[in-house]
Amino acid sequence: MTNSSETPAKSTAQPVPLLDVGRDNEPLRDEMLAALASVYDSGRFLHGPDVSELEREIAAYSQTDHAVGCASGSDALLLALMAMEVGAGDEVILPSFTFFATASAVWRLGAKIVFVDIDPVSFNIDPAAVEAAVTARTKAILPVHLFGQCAEMPAICEIAKRHNAFVIEDTAQAIGADYQGRAAGSWGDVGCLSFYPTKNLGGCGDGGMLTTNNAELAQRLRLYASHGMQPRYYHHVVGINSRLDSMQAAMLRVKLPHLDRWTTSRQQNAARYDQLLQDAGLTDHLTLPAHDRGSRHVWNQYSIRVGNGDRDRLRAWLAEGQVGSEIYYPVPLHRQACFESLGYPAGSLPESERAAQEILNLPIFPGLTAAEQERVVARMGEFFAARTASAA
Numbered sequence: 001m002t003n004s005s006e007t008p009a010k011s012t013a014q015p016v017p018l019l020d021v022g023r024d025n026e027p028l029r030d031e032m033l034a035a036l037a038s039v040y041d042s043g044r045f046l047h048g049p050d051v052s053e054l055e056r057e058i059a060a061y062s063q064t065d066h067a068v069g070c071a072s073g074s075d076a077l078l079l080a081l082m083a084m085e086v087g088a089g090d091e092v093i094l095p096s097f098t099f100f101a102t103a104s105a106v107w108r109l110g111a112k113i114v115f116v117d118i119d120p121v122s123f124n125i126d127p128a129a130v131e132a133a134v135t136a137r138t139k140a141i142l143p144v145h146l147f148g149q150c151a152e153m154p155a156i157c158e159i160a161k162r163h164n165a166f167v168i169e170d171t172a173q174a175i176g177a178d179y180q181g182r183a184a185g186s187w188g189d190v191g192c193l194s195f196y197p198t199k200n201l202g203g204c205g206d207g208g209m210l211t212t213n214n215a216e217l218a219q220r221l222r223l224y225a226s227h228g229m230q231p232r233y234y235h236h237v238v239g240i241n242s243r244l245d246s247m248q249a250a251m252l253r254v255k256l257p258h259l260d261r262w263t264t265s266r267q268q269n270a271a272r273y274d275q276l277l278q279d280a281g282l283t284d285h286l287t288l289p290a291h292d293r294g295s296r297h298v299w300n301q302y303s304i305r306v307g308n309g310d311r312d313r314l315r316a317w318l319a320e321g322q323v324g325s326e327i328y329y330p331v332p333l334h335r336q337a338c339f340e341s342l343g344y345p346a347g348s349l350p351e352s353e354r355a356a357q358e359i360l361n362l363p364i365f366p367g368l369t370a371a372e373q374e375r376v377v378a379r380m381g382e383f384f385a386a387r388t389a390s391a392a
């Protein structure tokens with residue numbers, strides 16, 4: 001049946017969203033609402049049983065002994081640093097090419113941010129750059145598993161061990177990822193997860209969790225997340241208030257059993273882009289994301305590189321054709337206005353700066369269809385065909 005208000009042109013120009021959280025959540029709607037109703041009826045909005053159950057489930061999923069809920073991924077990073085007593089006089093080494101929260105947590109505690117460059121192939125922190133940045137004041141190394149692929153954890157942990165520094169993993173984009181079989185968040189002293197709605201396991205609001213194999217550290221994390229209070233109204237340290245609430249935990253528990261299936265969809269979508277982009281002959285114009293085959297990449301993002309100053313024009317062309325894309329991240333943190341006083345001039349971390357100019361993230365969410373991916377690639381093909389014709 002055709003509807004008279006539909007025009008034929010519309011079917012070839014359906015928008016492709018960068019992300020459609022609703023599409024992935026829709027089949028779970030009834031279960032999610034039932035989980036919410038159950039928390040509502042229980043009245044245990046905080047510290048409910050769903051929170052401790054989710055902590056157990058996430059710890060198991062991350063191959064760690066303990067997990068501690070908190071209010072966000074940003075708070076997880078802050079709490080990890082607080083529990084390690086990172087403060088004035090300490091240095092923390094982290095990549096510049098990451099989301100702001102990785103660095104702001106260090107800044108807020110009065111410690112010195114030491115930005116280092118990335119490996120241009122993986123976009124992850126470069127272990128050689130970490131080694132070169134270590135000083136006697138290095139208190140922690142903070143690798144980020146960017147876009148869903150683990151940083152080189154054996155090398156980073158070895159450097160940290162040799163220099164007696166902590167390792168805090170920013171696992172916000174990498175739940176379920178592993179490096180040669182060992183899970184993200186189980187390599188270092190602590191892993192920091194986010195349940196922000198766009199992450200691979202996204203809640204319906206904010207949420208975060210810390211993973212660790214260290215029982216004593218888990219207790220300290222809990223202490224810092226609850227005003228340093230133990231028992232009630234007796235404060236041992238100056239903590240913060242950061243909780244994962246029962247409603248978020250209940251909904252995340254509905255979603256967690258589906259995470260591996262969604263990850264498989266993301267992996268299939270990534271493989272399909274690789275194939276489509278190759279078949280369209282576009283790999284002369286752009287670089288496909290690299291993937292270490294011995295490790296599990298969970299594809300929070302599918303990130304291509306587009307050189308020759310074409311990236312922004314390509315993005316505008318895609319937007320005009322209603323194809324969503326995004327730039328993660330347009331300005332590396334060492335060049336942000338708020339960190340100017342740290343004194344990293346333009347050119348100081350060249351690979352982070354080049355990545356910021358060249359990177360483009362395409363739709364990769366689990367519910368994305370093959371037809372939508374074909375449309376994304378077709379639209380890209382038109383751009384490069386026109387560009388080649390005009391250059392000839």
Ligand SMILES: *Cc1c(COP(=O)(O)O)cnc(C)c1O
Binds near residue numbers: 073075170194195207
């Ligand atoms: C999302 C994200 C965070 C912060 O998580 P929130 O839950 O949004 O606070 C931290 N680091 C990285 C790399 C992220 O992608």
